[in-house]
Structures are given as C-alpha cells and as structure tokens.
Amino acid sequence: QLLSSACLPDHRSMNPCPVYERESKTLFLFFVCVPTGVSEYEQIRTNKCRGRLCYVTSKDAGKTWSNTIDLTADVIGEEMKEWAPFAVGPGHGVQMKSGRLIIPAYAYRYTGNPNCTSCCCLSFCCFTSYALAFYSDDRGITWKVGNQLDVESCECQMAEITDDKGTSTLYCNARTTLGYRTEALSYNSGQDFATALSPNKLIETGNGCQGSVLSFLQQSDPPETWLLYSHPSNPKNRVDLGLYLNKTPLDSSGWSDVPVLILHHGPSAYADLVEHEPGRFACLMECGIEHENEEIAFLL
Template identity: 25%
Template sequence: MRHILFYVTCLALLCGFLPCSSQAEGPSLEPTKVDLFEAGKDGYGTYRIPGIVVTKNGVVLAYCEARRNASTDWGQIDVMLRRSTDGGVTWSPMKKIIELEGKFERNPAAVAQKLGKEGEITVNNPIAIADPRPGVVHFLYCVEYNRLFYMRSEDDGLSFSKPIDLTAVVEKLRPSYDWQSLAVGPGHGIRLQNGRLLAAIWLSTGNGGHAHRPSVVSTVYSDDDGKTWQLGDIVANETKPLVNPNESILIELADGRVMINMRSESPEHRRAVSISPDGSTKWSTPKFNEQLLEPICMANIIRWPNAKEGSKTGIVFSNPHNLERANAKPGQGRDRKNLSLKLSYDEGETWPISKTLEAGSSAYSDLAVSADGSLLCFYERTKIDEATKKRTAFLTVARVSVAWMTDGKDK
C-alpha cells in the first residue's frame, strides 16, 4: 500500500496536482537580471533611455536609444529593439527600427548652444503602447527634439508601418507657448479602458540649460486607434511650485481617472502628482508625494495585477531612491543610485513597501508585467570590474516576483 501511495504522490507532483517547494515561488528568490545592451558594443558608445512593453501575445519588447559617440542627449542617436518570446529569458539580436527618410535639420536651439555635431541627427525618446489586440503595438518617437512621429506594428514588433509626422499636433501650442524642444515619454504610454491611447510629453522654449529648459508638461492622445492625435492641456507650467517639470509617467486609476507622476527640478526633491478625469483636461493642482524622492531622474509606474491586497491590485513605482550628493544645492540633481521598487495598494496614495533592486549606480527605468505575472524592470546600471576598476554601463532587464517584493506576504 505504501508503494502505491508513493507512486501516486510522485505522479501528482509531476502533473502539478500537489504543491511542491520551489525557489520560484519562495520569498527568498532574488530577482534575475539579464544585460541586454552594453556600452561600447556593436558600434555604439552607450545605450540609454530604456522602454519595455509586453504585447497581448506575451512578447516582450525592450527598446532604447543607441548613442553613437557619447552619452549626451544630442548627437547621432538611433533606436534599437530586442524581442523575447519566452517572458524575458532569451532575447533576439538588437535591431534598428527607425530609418530616417527625407531631410532632417538639427534643432536650432541645440545649434545655438553648440550641442551635437554637424551632420548628426538625434532620434530620441521612443515609447511603445501595448494594445489589447494580438500583435498590435503603437510607437511614438521624436527627431531632434522638435518633431514627433507615430508608427505601429501588427506583428508583435517584428515590423513597423511607415512613420506619420505628428508635429503639427504640437505646433498648435505655439501661440501660447513658443516651444523649441519637445520629447514624448520616455518609457511607455498607456491605453485607457475606453480605448484612448495616451502618452506624456514635455515641451521647452529651449533657451535654457541643454536646450531642455525651461519646460512644461502635457499629454498627447488618440481616440481613433492612432489615426489622428491631439494635444492635451498643460498639466504643469515652468514656474513654482514645480520648477521645469519634464519627463512624466501615466497610469489609469481604478475609477477611470488618469494620474500623471512628474519629474521636476523643484527644491522639494519629491515627485509631483496630478489627476485628470480623462488624461487630457481638468488636471488637478500638482502636489508633491513625500514618499517618492526626486533625485531628478526619470521614473516609471505600472499596475501589477498579481500584487493584491484584498480586492485591490497593486501599483508599482520605480526610480533611484536617493537624495545624497556632495555639496548639492536644492534643485540640483542627486546621485543616481539605489534603484528601488515601491508598491502601493491604495492607488498611489501611500507606498508602504519599498525594495532595493540595484543598490549601486542606477538611473532610468521602465516597467512591464510579463504573461506569467512577473514584474519586468528594464533599467540603466553601471557595473564596476573589481580587478580593473573599469566602469561599464548596461541596460538590464530584471524579473521580479510578488513574493520577493512583499517578503513572502503576497504570493
């Protein structure tokens, strides 16, 4: 009888009918990390500005800026993409997905400040929006920080349509704000439950630092599946309480409203939040969230359905949780390190859970949820060779479990 029970038990374990101990489900499981892009490899000096989405078919798309000569925002920059069909375990070779056709001029604001080089054109700030229909991915990007484009994929990022120039949409703002530079995202955009495609955008008169300051924040949106786009209201201006608001992130709340979480150069060094009923109009007065430190760096946010407290799903926020820097003045950038993940169960009001993903040098990040419910964080980090002390910059994808994030309290 004992022999029969033994064989039945083994069969049940093999078929998955009985629970068995597994590191993948335990709270002790550390995130797995895969380096996707390495500075100095494949003809590019560095790779920056990561973005990641997961398509309806479960294909993971990781994209970034490939900067030919240096890490500066201005110069010869291309957009590269890698795909994973197994949830982020293995990846395709990188592929350049934007080929410029026609004549492109350098941004006059950058030329005036001697930024970039003659003959070099910047393709910047790529963002994708995953669609609920199989295979469909929307994609926005800028050229020379003064032209905005849209293209789409019908085959999970294997190919993209011919780009459509959307710059005229933003030109409508010029009578009230004479912008010279603009950038969408970066990171990812969102699709609301009502079908609206939505992305954050910042604009600048370009006569300040790096031709990116001063700046204001708005959104661009499409209510017809990307065929036409509109510019939303200004969310935050360039004056106090926010100083130079710029790279911002969006999330749809449980009640259908849209929350924008903004980076700025304000002396408070906290992320600023505003809420709109539709993601384009009637934005609330921005307020600082005391728990979300602002070292002046891109951040990101996403809903994580697998993280639950009762009937409430969790929202995850990522950025370098650090305000340390020698001799720094209020409003100056802090050291980009200690990339952390925070978890909220009350729609971003409070953030009771915080875990360090990368204690060392780490900066921009984007978030997605894989088909199996794991959290994917695509981020910038620098690794130091202990023997040579050489520093090398990478773009890395970390795979995170709910159990690790919550120390086993939520599985």
C-alpha cells in the same frame, strides 16, 4: 533589431515610448526627431522648438515596422510656437479601459525668472517644463494634445487607476528639479491634469532622473489598483534603483517609505516597468558598476 525606419532624414531619434492597441493588435512606437547638431540647450537659447512628433507601428509583435509618420503639424500645430524643446516619455504609454491611447510627454515654456540678472536671458533658468499627454480615441488613427500641468513636471509616465466603483483616473508621475516628484491626477483621461498631489513624499535624485510607474490589479474582491514606481533611491546620486509600492494610489502619502526592493545595487538611472503576467513584473534599466549607463539590463 535596429529600427532603421524609425527616423527622419538628417535627424536623430530620441525618447522611445511604446503603447499597444489591443483591438487592432498594433504596437505604436512614439519618439521625437531632432535635427542633427541641434541640442536641447540650442532650442532653449533660441526659444524655438525644433523637434518632431513621430511614430512607427508594428502588427507582428515587433518583427517588422512601418515607415515613420510625422504628426507634428496635424497634432501640435500652432502650439509649437509656445514651446521650446519637447519630448515623449521616455518609457511606455497606456491604453485605458475606455480604449483611449495615452502617450506621456512634456514641453518647455518660457516663464522668466525674477532672480535672473540678465535683461535678455534665454537659458534654463527662464524656462520651465510641464507634462502633458497626447491621446487617441480611434485606435491611433488620429491624435490630439492635452493641456499641460500647471506645476513643474518634466520626463514622465502615466498609469490608469480604477477605484471600487469602476471610475477611472489617469495618474502622472514626473521628474522635477524641486527635490521631489510631481504627482498629478486627470479626471478626463489626460485632457487636463487638475489635481497636483501632496505631501511630495517621493524624493527626486539630485538634479532629477527619469522614473517609471505602473498600475496593476491586486487580486482581491473587488480587485484594487495598486501602483509600482522605480527610481534611484539615493537623494543625491543615481544609485540603488529602488522599487516602491502604493496600495492607495489616489493618496500620495500611501507610498512605501523605503523601497520594497532594490532592483540594482550601485549606479543606475532610467528604467521602465511592465507587468509580465498577473503578479509578475519586469524592468528594463540602465545600470553599471562604475557608471549608470554602462549597460542596459533586463530583470524579471
């Protein structure tokens, strides 16, 4: 189904990120709208954010959708002046056990580069992306923006981890250009991410690629939260989409050294994980035979 309402005039819609609100049975689909012809590089070159934070909703499981709501002025406001490009996800959001809705996002900021030889450079080398969360505590009626991570972190997904005492922690897994993924924890449900995890066990692919992360309850007594993570398993190229498992999610050294499963052998890239039912999972992925974006496949 083509969502003709998920757009703004003379803009293109990008980076879909859905989240389901349990109490009102409302499906939110967040995305960013960027003026037609304006590229990410153009926003960096001019140091001016042109994107809009938007969403549509459905109350009938995606059969029909509302008109687009533009949250940019109310939620981001003056913060936009400090951002270059920004986007949500892509992938899925989270509703925490408290009811808080989480939409993962990231925004570029001008940070400078001591190795840059140009006195007036406005290029990627002088901008760094930092992950953050948009969140709502009233079933999606109003939204707020959290603080950015203090380490490089681009396209990201988040997951709720609940320990054996019932304490909730929000986990962030983000793309970087550093050769490894950024992992961070928030102890206030996405308002801040205070702790960046090490030892940087999850390897990033080439110049980076989106990855998906999902928390689920392992059936034990008491139930334990485990994490699943999907990403191309080759350190140089976007091939062999792997599925990784962490049984101790507050400790990043707990990730499996090799994928527990290869979801697609060959070219593969962006993906999104979901728990279909307890113990069964599904993945929507980009993949192909010659190139990673030949098709979008669904695996259960």
